[in-house]
Amino acid sequence: MGGKASIFLVLGFSTIILIIGLNMNRVSSSAVDNSSNYYENEIAKEIARSGINLAASNLSRNHSWNPTDKKFNYLGDKNLEISVKESGDIKTVTAIGIFKGVAKTIEVKIKLASFSEYAYFSNVEGDIWWTGTDSVWGPFHTNDNIQVQGHPYFNGPVTSHGGIMKYYTDKATDAPTIQGTYIPGTTINIPTDGITNLSASASKAGHVFTGTSQVFLKFAGDSIKYKFNSGDPYVTVLGSSLAPNGVIYVNNGNLRIEGTVKGNWSVGSNKNVYLDNDVVYSKVPNYKDKNDASPDLLGIVSQNDVIITDNTANRSSINVHAAIYCEDGGFTAENYTSRTLSGTIHLIGGITQNQRKGVGTFTADKTKKIPKSGFPYKDYKYDSRLLKKVPPYFPSTNTFKVLSWLE
């Protein structure tokens, strides 16, 4: 009897211990499952992210890249699927990463960027510093280092080629305020064919002036007025008849412009473009509103410089409404080191230039900033519409920008 009881006791205890053991085992397995599921999700996501990077890399080299075989080997056999769809000027890149049966999708919308989107772009900054009285609203890029003194202010995404923020004294004294992202190590080359492409567009359905050393062009509502010598009378034509696609180009001559712009235009020259007087929109946009309905937009494209003429009209400030592009030169003022004090440059638009150039001078003491010549004051306002709108055939950066990223 005692033996039977012992057997029952042993069997009973064994059963209880077995049940407890199984329960512990289940708990441990579930805990490991949790970790591994999270890990598998993350790996699948990382594969998809790699897919987006792979697509971006290929698209940057070949804008029409679209893989015929959409499945790639990545951390496994055919574990990555990439597709590219186009809708107008927007491409949607989709990458699906698969890891151990877990699939994660990332969808990114991208669009070719134009130089007109920049509030400020330079290839070379030279010896000009951003100071405490400077502010830039809108996208900023330089292929040089950003040189700062006395806390300048940047409102918008900032990118630079150099990973160095160059401080005049030290970080504590000079560090800029950047409202928006700052991504160093980004190179965006100014193309060598921006002007050539504009010329080709003007030849197709715009207007090309040839055989003259200069063209005086005046925007006057629906009309375009032009002449070849300052003493000549203007020839007046309907703008849409002169250049149906909105591109006017001067081949081997300087372009001198002024007036009130109505509609979408790009004007340029493979020499210099001079601003002889105000160049303004007929309907001035609210520069802060990227959806502003103003129908007017101007691109000024120059092989060399865009220059504020040293004349009577420009001695008491100047108003410029345009996206400016200087392929080899920069935005500057004629005789800026010696001309009389000329007030303020009121710009609504953006500036892209190969070489940052001066528009005025101050006394040698940078901290006091006593105006000496030219345009000592800059009132540069970024036309937010340029985030969405591009003047006709304005040079492209040949790089894609991300419109939205969805995981």
Add this chain to the structure above:
Amino acid sequence: MILIINSVNQTASENTSQYNSDLISQQNLVSIVELLEYDFSRIGYCENTDSILSPENMITYADSNKIIFWTDIAVSSSNFRGNGTKEELIYELGPDVNETPNPFDKLLYRYLKGDKKDASNLGITEFKITYFDNLNNKLSHPINTKLISYMQIDLKVEDCYGYDTDNNEKLHSEKFPTVFWKQIRLATKNMSR
């Protein structure tokens, strides 16, 4: 014999309870983290690209345990795209629950602006967000949302009910199993456009 059986039973019960508490806390943490990562990756996203805000306007309020940002909520569990209308999503740590043995557990609210606050108690005892600017400087209070570039999220989850909670000889951490999660991350790819 009875004493031995009782002792074995007690030990087994305690261990089982502890292991289960660990598992529940871990499961809760993973659920929260997956939701956080999902939502935070969509800061600033909108299916309608014309409605996308500039990066400095994507986050509208930020402090150490509350954040409000623009996003486009997924249409459904099977369609991760938004409907093209952006909404303001709020993450907010609530007060102590006071209805469980754990004195520190709080509710983490996740709701759309204008909607009713709702949350279930997953045993969160810490939800802290630290913000950094473009130059990796920690942003101090009050946070200027326009300067946010990176975030560090600290999350601590404890079991709400614990085991042997009346035993004053035990430390809090012995009564209530705890799991941590910390991540320094770029807030969202949309903010680095």
